[in-house]
Amino acid sequence: MGCMRRVAFAELQERIERVLVGLGLGAERAALSARLTAETDRDGVRTHGVARLPRFAQGVRDGVIVPDAEPRCVAKFGAIERWTGGRGPGNLAAYAAMQRAMEIAKEQGLGCVALADTSHWMRAGTYGWQATEEGFAAMCWTNTMPNLPPWGAKSAALGNNPLVVAIPNETQPIVLDMAMSQFSYGTLASYRARGAALPVPGGYDEQGLLTTDAAAIERTQRALPVGFWKGSGLSFVLDVLAAMLSGGIATHQLPADPAKEVGLSQVFLAIAPESLNTMEEMNRLVQGAIDGVHAATPIEAGKPARYPGEATLHTREESLRDGVAVEDAAWDAFVKLESSCGSARTAGV
Amino acid sequence: MGCMRRVAFAELQERIERVLVGLGLGAERAALSARLTAETDRDGVRTHGVARLPRFAQGVRDGVIVPDAEPRCVAKFGAIERWTGGRGPGNLAAYAAMQRAMEIAKEQGLGCVALADTSHWMRAGTYGWQATEEGFAAMCWTNTMPNLPPWGAKSAALGNNPLVVAIPNETQPIVLDMAMSQFSYGTLASYRARGAALPVPGGYDEQGLLTTDAAAIERTQRALPVGFWKGSGLSFVLDVLAAMLSGGIATHQLPADPAKEVGLSQVFLAIAPESLNTMEEMNRLVQGAIDGVHAATPIEAGKPARYPGEATLHTREESLRDGVAVEDAAWDAFVKLESSCGSARTAGV
Numbered sequence: 001m002g003c004m005r006r007v008a009f010a011e012l013q014e015r016i017e018r019v020l021v022g023l024g025l026g027a028e029r030a031a032l033s034a035r036l037t038a039e040t041d042r043d044g045v046r047t048h049g050v051a052r053l054p055r056f057a058q059g060v061r062d063g064v065i066v067p068d069a070e071p072r073c074v075a076k077f078g079a080i081e082r083w084t085g086g087r088g089p090g091n092l093a094a095y096a097a098m099q100r101a102m103e104i105a106k107e108q109g110l111g112c113v114a115l116a117d118t119s120h121w122m123r124a125g126t127y128g129w130q131a132t133e134e135g136f137a138a139m140c141w142t143n144t145m146p147n148l149p150p151w152g153a154k155s156a157a158l159g160n161n162p163l164v165v166a167i168p169n170e171t172q173p174i175v176l177d178m179a180m181s182q183f184s185y186g187t188l189a190s191y192r193a194r195g196a197a198l199p200v201p202g203g204y205d206e207q208g209l210l211t212t213d214a215a216a217i218e219r220t221q222r223a224l225p226v227g228f229w230k231g232s233g234l235s236f237v238l239d240v241l242a243a244m245l246s247g248g249i250a251t252h253q254l255p256a257d258p259a260k261e262v263g264l265s266q267v268f269l270a271i272a273p274e275s276l277n278t279m280e281e282m283n284r285l286v287q288g289a290i291d292g293v294h295a296a297t298p299i300e301a302g303k304p305a306r307y308p309g310e311a312t313l314h315t316r317e318e319s320l321r322d323g324v325a326v327e328d329a330a331w332d333a334f335v336k337l338e339s340s341c342g343s344a345r346t347a348g349v
Numbered sequence: 350m351g352c353m354r355r356v357a358f359a360e361l362q363e364r365i366e367r368v369l370v371g372l373g374l375g376a377e378r379a380a381l382s383a384r385l386t387a388e389t390d391r392d393g394v395r396t397h398g399v400a401r402l403p404r405f406a407q408g409v410r411d412g413v414i415v416p417d418a419e420p421r422c423v424a425k426f427g428a429i430e431r432w433t434g435g436r437g438p439g440n441l442a443a444y445a446a447m448q449r450a451m452e453i454a455k456e457q458g459l460g461c462v463a464l465a466d467t468s469h470w471m472r473a474g475t476y477g478w479q480a481t482e483e484g485f486a487a488m489c490w491t492n493t494m495p496n497l498p499p500w501g502a503k504s505a506a507l508g509n510n511p512l513v514v515a516i517p518n519e520t521q522p523i524v525l526d527m528a529m530s531q532f533s534y535g536t537l538a539s540y541r542a543r544g545a546a547l548p549v550p551g552g553y554d555e556q557g558l559l560t561t562d563a564a565a566i567e568r569t570q571r572a573l574p575v576g577f578w579k580g581s582g583l584s585f586v587l588d589v590l591a592a593m594l595s596g597g598i599a600t601h602q603l604p605a606d607p608a609k610e611v612g613l614s615q616v617f618l619a620i621a622p623e624s625l626n627t628m629e630e631m632n633r634l635v636q637g638a639i640d641g642v643h644a645a646t647p648i649e650a651g652k653p654a655r656y657p658g659e660a661t662l663h664t665r666e667e668s669l670r671d672g673v674a675v676e677d678a679a680w681d682a683f684v685k686l687e688s689s690c691g692s693a694r695t696a697g698v
Contacts (some may be wrong), residue, residue: 077458077624078456078459080625085413105368108457110459111375146641152649153648155646157641163583165590174589176585182576196666228549230527231575234512234525234527236642236657239526240635240638243621243628243638244486245625250641271429276398276424276596282593285592288601292599293502293506296506297504299501299503305500305501308586
């Protein structure tokens with residue numbers, strides 16, 4: 001890991017908010033987007049929080065992202081609604097979509113919002129945590145530009161299409177947040193930057209061999225789908241389903257350029273488990289399942305297996321106590337962004 | 350592959366049907382279950398068709414599976430229903446659950462049936478094909494007994510929990526059917542039986558090293574989750590969600606014994622894409638996505654990447670033309686089962 005500093009959560013959120021106002025987001029929208037971004041770093045997902053803001057700002061300045069576009073419903077049928085993001089900030093559109101899916105689920109047991117023409121939603125897991133905080137289970141996913149070769153091919157034709165599954169309970173929500181590549185490009189960049197080998201093979205090198213060298217994979221752009229042919233297939237169906245339900249476009253129609261990655265299709269499915277269970281039943285079920293995983297014989301003595309989201313709660317606690325850890329390079333880029341947005345704090349203010 | 354024979358589809362279905370009647374299934378239920386089983390072999394999923402019938406018969410004889418138990422609804426809220434399988438034949442309960450989910454989806458856009466206390470559903474993909482044949486998209490999954498170590502552990506505490514995602518269109522339905530282990534135990538057995546190495550590492554040997562030796566993985570019972578920690582996490586959330594929605598039990602509560610693997614929890618989610626798309630729009634979208642995958646530069650010249658379900662349609666065509674391929678060992682076991690059920694054909698009948 002590069003050198004890190006710690007920034008108080010409230011300060012981080014406030015400073016992001018000012019940057020977003022500087023980029024043209026209205027006050028309330030800037031506040032929400034800043035909270036979601038700061039929470040991403042708070043939870044330790046450093047690849048998708050403040051580190052992504054310069055790219056977001058560039059998108060706004062290039063006219064690729066429309067800062068004041070509001071997501072809106074364009075069609076509905078029963079418990080499904082189709083929304084468009086209007087190429088606005090992706091985290092705000094995704095948050096609104098999940099919020100609406102939960103409203104439908106409150107009435108119908110489950111609700112689905114399919115969102116077309118949106119921009120990068122930053123941390124996928126954000127919308128899973130959002131659901132569990134309101135007591136809902138959820139699944140959501142996004143397509144992305146082509147950045148993953150299908151199994152059997154060496155040019156990118158699939159997205160890495162992150163999938164989130166979230167399960168509520170009172171003390172320890174479960175949130176799975178997984179991209180369909182073994183490692184996201186953000187994670188590859190972070191391993192490359194600190195010169196570390198990947199823990200398992202993550203893609204192919206120039207010789208066409210599986211490698212743990214992140215830089216080699218960045219060069220070939222041949223990331224490995226999770227589980228070889230299986231993740232390749234799962235990525236494909238998530239993409240087609242997102243485009244079909246949202247009426248939006250599929251990965252093969254998206255420009256293979258991160259600076260122009262807008263027009264994404266996403267699905268938000270909320271389920272109201274309290275329509276069928278008491279909170280006590282849910283807590284008991286979740287606790288039993290967690291205990292089952294913790295009881296499995298660990299490979300390394302004293303290091304029990306973990307459930308999805310478990311590490312997050314530890315990191316969150318630490319961030320709120322000691323400050324949010326931000327890598328120096330990401331912080332320097334953010335401070336530069338503050339100046340360019342005219343949002344840098346002047347002395348004494 | 351072991352030695353194979355080809356059996357006409359109609360003959361296969363008829364002979365399975367007679368066996369099932371011999372085991373105590375009513376005529377109509379035996380006919381449906383026989384069709385689903387024969388279709389599994391027809392589609393080339395030999396691990397989960399006629400090869401599993403001896404185990405099903407043993408379950409009935411041991412009183413573990415109740416042949417005449419009918420699945421039924423026990424609770425509902427909006428577009429979600431909770432059903433129980435009553436420990437009846439798992440493929441019949443799953444088929445009924447998906448059928449009901451589609452009925453709900455016809456009214457509500459999407460419908461969910463969560464099924465508790467059921468038995469092994471045989472081929473997971475069956476219920477995806479069922480949905481696409483009626484023009485529905487679907488997701489469904491099951492939990493299983495503990496048969497997969499969580500990432501970081503060496504004893505089984507997760508199921509391999511197959512997940513299905515299915516997308517309809519007029520000519521080439523897309524059906525993904527994936528267990529959360531890199532290989533199912535059925536597939537491992539089949540590689541072991543023919544003495545072949547797995548194409549990629551599928552689990553750990555006695556030395557704790559990743560291996561392509563199927564027999565070694567059967568001995569250690571340390572199968573590898575798809576994508577290491579990612580499939581481990583996905584397996585966990587699918588299990589908890591299935592138990593929570595169905596009111597049934599989770600993997601850690603299931604006996605780790607294939608002969609007693611009943612009480613499973615499953616989720617069937619159907620989506621009516623025609624509520625939002627014309628069939629023409631869906632066909633165009635699917636064709637574009639398939640063309641995108643086929644256009645990716647293949648690793649081996651002339652062997653383009655494939656989409657989930659593509660190989661199935663080829664195999665199906667071949668089976669209907671030349672007869673269904675059945676491994677000799679599976680066939681011999683089936684013929685033995687026929688005798689024991691008194692369903693063997695007598696000469697001239």
